[in-house]
Amino acid sequence: MKTETIVTREQPAMTVQPKKMNWGALLTPYLFILPWIIGFLAFTLGPMLFSLVMSFFDWPVVGEVTFVGLDNYVNMFTDDPLFWQSLWVTIKFALLFVPLNLIIALFLAIMLNQKVRASGFFRTVFYLPSVISGVALAMIWAWVYDGEYGIFNYLLSLIGITGPDWLNDTSWALVAMVIASLWGQGSMVLIFLAGLKGIPESLYEAASIDGAGTVHKFFRITLPMISPTLLFNLIMTIISAFQQLSLALLLTGGGPLQSTYFYAMYAYDNAFKYFKMGYASANSWFMFLIILVLTFIVFKTSGGWVYYEGDNRKGGEEA
Amino acid sequence: MIRKAISYTSLIFFSFLFLAPFYWMVSTALKSDQEIYTYPPKWIPDVLHWENFANAWMSQPFNLFLQNSLSVTLLTTIGQLISSSLVAYGFARFTFKGRDFLFMVVLATMMIPWEVTMIPLYMEFNYLNWINTLKPLIVPSFFGAPFYIFLIRQFILTIPRELDEAARIDGAGPFQIYARIVVPLMMPALILISVFNIMNTWNDYLGPLIFLNDQSQYTLTLGLAQFKGMYDVEATGLMAVTILISLPPLVLFFLAQRYIVDNAAGVGIK
16 A cells, blocks of 8 residues: 555656657666566566476476376376375365464464563564574474474473374374474564554553453454454465475475375475476466465455455444 | 463463474583483483584585585575665666556565476476576576565665755766665665575575585585484484574574564565
8 A cells, every 4th residue: 555655656757858759768667677577587487387388298307298288187186196185284284274373473462562571582582483494493393393202292291291203193293293383483473463563552542441341352453453464464374384395395204194295295296206297287286276266265255354444445334 | 460461471481382492402402412312301411512513514514515505695695686676776766667567566476386486497497407506596586586676665665756866967877876876775675685585595495405416516404404314313413503504594683683573574564
């Protein structure tokens, strides 16, 4: 919203000299953005179109390329149990990770927003894990989860729980990855906190005068006011869940028994382990399509629950 | 009063959960190889084995991986500083046909998952004979990155245009205005994207994994991942190297904390 207003304001300044066509002045702006145009064509649009073409071919890295029409897509759905397995793993992960991540991040942001002392310290602590590399994160958690000497099961044993051998247990390995991923997502707390800081104090004061309780204020003021931030985080979290690859490669290698075989890893294996580039391209495009559809759905349904301040279309009767 | 108590209790509890893995990493790195296999685990090592760091580091060509990581990080940062700032200036200071559409495209490409382009990019770099060199990791950075372009553009929009106008009246061309007026004023934005780029490049794992085969080209993250797969590696050495590799981003984070924390939030609201 902010960008739009600035865009219109700058127009008069750059009007090119009238009458005489000044090609130099006309081309100058394109020269400045030329690096991006080249990069976009060479490293984004080009590859994307190329992979779309590849997805209709049987395309080994070395050897004969043959056109197979929609076969790659058809085989994926009808003749490849790994496709369904990896899709199911990814969906299970997202169903666990997305709500947990949003709830924990929002909860911590609300706690931080209570005018606590040392809030800078807490913010740093929550952000810290997102600073290190995914490889470092995986190294740390592999050791934390160690079945025999891991600190995780030791801490659980202190409260009377006998933990499983996390990374080698088919029913717990995925949960272990959810927990490790949550640890690396502390930046969400900061995004929510910024959203909370944007809520005018007067709203809460008015509600207090009307006798509203804490719970009431949360559902009637906090949640509606931060819903745009919530929407943004929801989309970003879903996308990141579908892109889960490094952690699967490093922590479990997709095992045990493919219980953590994520969709991105399935596509990666088809491309770089089995060198079925065409098939893997079809896998990638299917994933892209899912992400697009999900993002679209989140945007479309957001009309009902996202509140934009100053938006007169809804809640107008109260204004 | 009760509310404050609840806040502090939960914040301290979660801080413990967030810090415990870090503490465990450091404590493990300083233990002896026998000490890590005790139950219940020891929180504090009896003797601090500082030599673990040097031993683990020297057991693999980590110095070589460090060189590779440094070259990639340095060169991509230079590339992004030049290209992203030029492009951002173009979008921020000119009105031209298709600008708003093109800028929408810039924003849209931020949403494209890397997994979609990774296979064709591999084919492209393979065709160019760039596989197993650092080029696939470096060259694209000289063509700007959507997120950095976006950040710098937003920053340039806050710089008053009167300064540009004054320079123009003095006879400066668009490039001179960019170099002499806008670049010095947008230093905060340039520092911010440098920090982001250094961290992202240093921490990148999938890029090196796909484009590099030969150990002599490995970056640190790839070297660490390979280190873990070796059969005779103890947790002590693994944690020691993990700490060493994580130190530069951590130090950078503490130095630039204000910038990052403010913008991590700013990005979200847009």
